[in-house]
Amino acid sequence: MPSRRSGQAAKRRDPRIHEGPSGFTWHVELPERASAPMGARKPLARIVVSEGEGLQVPVAVARRLDAMDDVAWGSRAELLYHVGEVSDACCWEKLVDLVSRRDYSTSEMASRLVREGYSRARAEGRVEYACELKIMSDARFAEYFIRAKVAAGWGPVRIERELSRRGIEASEVAGWPEAFLEQDDVSERASELLARKAVPEKNAYAKFVRFLVSRGYPMAIAKEAALDRIHGDEGEC
Template sequence: MKRRNDDGSGKPRPSAYNKALGLLVRREHSRRELGRKLRQGGYDEVEADAALTQLGEQHYQDDERFAEVLIRSRIAQGYGPARLRAELKSHGLPDPRIRTWLEDVDADWEALAAAQLRRRYGASARPVDAAEGRRRAQFLLRRGFSAATVRRVTHADVDDAADDEA
């Protein structure tokens, strides 16, 4: 069902279902995100919920698929598990499922953190002092790596530098 837009353009406004489907064609969205976009677009809550339910039943919108795509994308961008957990939670996904998805992901967090350090600071760049080491650790923590992973990766740099000097 198409309605007139309230913006004065005179163009017919697509139904909430068609609007949400159009958003899903571009990229995966969580159910919460689609609902928010529909409400911001002026659709009433009943129509938006009906559209989201229908899209879910047709498997066009699936929070599980959304989470898998988001996790793969963020890992490829070099983000750690804490950052992924926070982002998934912001999309309204349940904590038990988030925990399961992150446990099931095949990622070597330590290697990923080390790769981010190399990308940012260079392959042979070693911290010259404690302040530089702290800056590197903070960089990895902001990207969502655990303190234990950061400690292992940054201390490996210090240990490697000590081996090079010997």
């Protein structure tokens, strides 16, 4: 009985050879796998040409080029031009698809498109165009992000750190932090978080402080809230 691997190999079709009037030919070779570990760049497809060096392009671009009918490009230069046109279109479609699922900062989006196989210049160009159309906005993203994380109990330190990872400095966000968090509010939120947790039998103070700091609360507020929680619990006994 043939193995599953050999059966899969048998199903692979021969590449479609595209030939121009001058004898110039090209065909597409897709990678064996289209996925990649999270955060890694996806495998690229290869366009093999009869003149000069081949090209590496994102799989979506290669598939679209390969599916084109009635193409008669007579040179590598003509092919390169159309690769650029199709790459722009596919890159834009990927951006729109991603934005339709959730908000991205411009830095996040550019990095994501680069992982899809597009050049940094092309990715940043498509992101800039999306900003011109108001499809993307770092200011809008930052405001939504901050409000969501404040509601989730994050402290200001963690919010600033995570914004920075997404290419946005909190100091550049209009109204940060006063419009989103007041000092008394930060302290109250830290106390509320600890009020939901039982006091550990050992090292309660250190564990509470570590917990709050991990959630992004300043050390001074974490220490004060931890002491209040422990002493308050002792007073209730």
